[in-house]
Every structure is written in structure tokens, then in C-alpha cells.
Amino acid sequence: MLEAAFTTLALIYHLTVNNLRKEQRNALAGLIMTVVRSLMMIAGFYLLFALVGVRSSPLRGDFIVYIMSGIFMFQTHNAAIGAVASAGSPTNPMMMHGPINTAVMIAASALATLYRxxxxxxxxxxxxHYVIQPIHLESALMCYAMLILAWMSGCCIGLIFLAFRPWWPQGAQVLSSFYQRMNMIFSGKMFVANAMPAALLPTFAWNPLFHIIDQTRGFAFINYSPRNSSLIYPVYCILGLWMVGLMAEFVSRKSISVSMMRGR
Structure with missing residues (x-):
């Protein structure tokens, strides 16, 4: 059992490195591109807020930290969905190799995303912090814990899309893209949950990412205490989506074959 555990961990490690080098031959170049994408989104939202006349944070704190608290969670969540939804298909040629299995490929894709x-x-x-101006996060460790929650929730949602993909590949891709685009608004990264009217709150409260972003701002800013979001709700969502995703993926893996896909 110990040998099998080390073999599985070694496979996950090598596949994670392969995923990091898949888009760019140089792993450092891939990391730089990830940083550039984040910077472009932060700059875009800063310009958007400046154009509508919002030049200061709706919370008592750094405006850029307010923007980054939403962008980092949003990007991690969406990247995890895309990575897991496109990994570990039962008809993937990599599955022809004996040691490789679906769980290893999913874990490798998810870990590569978290690393980036x-x-x-x-x-x-x-x-x-060191070049522009010093920043202070009230609880940096809990902020990173919220990043882990955003990643885990994205992985669980991506697992459901992964299970659905062998039955209808184009439909699964369209639905995955639609959900990720929908999160641009319903993640709540542009709003403060405490300032939202009660009539509008249910429109966002179904989304676990909305709760994660609001709780992150509670841990980042000393003067902000989230009232309209819950820390336990994303955990329950992760557990529920994980169970549904595992069952759906098991059914798909046992039902789909290469010959069936060739027939289509």
C-alpha cells in the first residue's frame, strides 16, 4: 500500500509538471502569462471603476486590495473549472497507459491550476507591497484559505462538467464557458455584499463564490464584517458538488467507450 501511494504521488507530480509545461515549453513563461492575465484583469477593473467615478474603495482600506480580493478568487475558481472539466476523459489517449487513471489526471490538472x-x-x-505602497491584510492565512475554497469549489463544479462531457462534448464545453462568463457578474466581485439591497441579495447568494469573495474581504479588511454571506455555505456546496461529481464521473467512466465515441 505504501509503494502504491508513492507511485500515485509520483504520477500526479509528473502529470502536474506536464500540465504546467503544456501551454508553454518553459514553465516560467507559463507562470509569467498567468501573472500578466491577472494584472490585465486588475487594471481593467480599476479603469472600469475609474470611468464610473468610483476612485476609492467602498470599504475602509486599499482600493487595489479590494479589487484583488475579488479577482484572485474569481480567476482561481474559473481556472479550476476549466482545468478539471478538460482533464481525465475516459477516452483520453493517456488513459491507455496502465498506471494512469482518471483520479490522477484530475488531481494533476487541479494542482497545476492551484500552483499557477x-x-x-x-x-x-x-x-x-514593495514597489507601490505597503499593504496590510488582517488575516493573510485565512485569505489564502479562501483561495483554497475557491479552488476546491471550482474543481467540484469542473468535475460535474467532466462527467457530462463524454455524453455531449460540445454542450458541456458551452455550458462550462457560460457558467464561467456568468460568474463575471454573479460572483459579486464588483459589489460589497453588506451594501446590497435585500431584494437583490438572493440573485447572488446561490453562488458559493459570492460567499467566498465576501468572506475574503472580511479577513482582508479589519473594518469589514460580512453580514450577508456565510463561511459554511461554500463548504456544504463543495461537499455536495463533490459527491454528485464523483457519482456522475463513475457512471460516465463505466458507460463510455472509445468505440461509442467513434460511432458518433
């Missing part, structure tokens, strides 16, 4: 997003957040926060 973690490094990106550290680089951007360090640059802003």
Missing part, C-alpha cells in the same frame, strides 16, 4: 494561481497572487501582492 498561488504564485501569481504572491508575485502581484509582493510587487504592489
Amino acid at each position: 494561481q498561488t504564485i501569481s497572487a504572491i508575485v502581484i501582492l509582493s510587487f504592489y
Whole structure:
């Protein structure tokens, strides 16, 4: 059992490295591109807020930290959905190799995403802190715990899309893209949950990412106490989505074959 555990961990490690080098031959270039994407989104939202006349944070604190608290969670969540939804298909040629299984490929894709997003957040926060102006996070460890929750929730949602993909590949891709685009608004990264009217709150409260972003701001800013979001709700969502995703993926893996896909 110990030998099998080390073999599985070695497979996950090598596949994670392969995923990091898949888009760019140089792993460092891939990390730089991730940082650049985050910077472009932060700059875009800063310009958007400036154009509508919002030049200061709706919370008592740094405006850029307010923007980054939403962007990092949003990007990690969406990146995890895309990575897991496109990994570990039962008809993937990599599955022809004996040691490889679906769980290993899913874990490798998810860990590669977490690695990229973690490094990106550290680089951007360090640059802003040491070059532009010092920042203070009330609880940096809990902020990173919220990043882990955003990643885990994205992985669980991506697992459901992964299970659905063998039955209808184009439909699963369209639905995954639609959900990720929908999160641009319903993640709540542009709003403060405490300032939202009660009639509008249910429109966002179904989304676990909305709760994660609001709780992150509660841990980042000493003067902000989230009232309209819950820390336990995303945990329950992760557990429920994880169970549904595992069952759906098991059914798909046992039912789909290469010959069936060739027939289509």
C-alpha cells in the first residue's frame, strides 16, 4: 500500500509538471502569462471603476486590495473549472497507459491550476507591497484559505462538467464557458455584499463564490464584517458538488467507450 501511494504521488507530480509545461515549453513563461492575465484583469477593473467615478474603495482600506480580493478568487475558481472539466476523459489517449487513471489526471490538472494561481497572487501582492505602497491584510492565512475554497469549489463544479462531457462534448464545453462568463457578474466581485439591497441579495447568494469573495474581504479588511454571506455555505456546496461529481464521473467512466465515441 505504501509503494502504491508513492507511485500515485509520483504520477500526479509528473502529470502536474506536464500540465504546467503544456501551454508553454518553459514553465516560467507559463507562470509569467498567468501573472500578466491577472494584472490585465486588475487594471481593467480599476479603469472600469475609474470611468464610473468610483476612485476609492467602498470599504475602509486599499482600493487595489479590494479589487484583488475579488479577482484572485474569481480567476482561481474559473481556472479550476476549466482545468478539471478538460482533464481525465475516459477516452483520453493517456488513459491507455496502465498506471494512469482518471483520479490522477484530475488531481494533476487541479494542482497545476492551484500552483499557477498561488504564485501569481504572491508575485502581484509582493510587487504592489514593495514597489507601490505597503499593504496590510488582517488575516493573510485565512485569505489564502479562501483561495483554497475557491479552488476546491471550482474543481467540484469542473468535475460535474467532466462527467457530462463524454455524453455531449460540445454542450458541456458551452455550458462550462457560460457558467464561467456568468460568474463575471454573479460572483459579486464588483459589489460589497453588506451594501446590497435585500431584494437583490438572493440573485447572488446561490453562488458559493459570492460567499467566498465576501468572506475574503472580511479577513482582508479589519473594518469589514460580512453580514450577508456565510463561511459554511461554500463548504456544504463543495461537499455536495463533490459527491454528485464523483457519482456522475463513475457512471460516465463505466458507460463510455472509445468505440461509442467513434460511432458518433
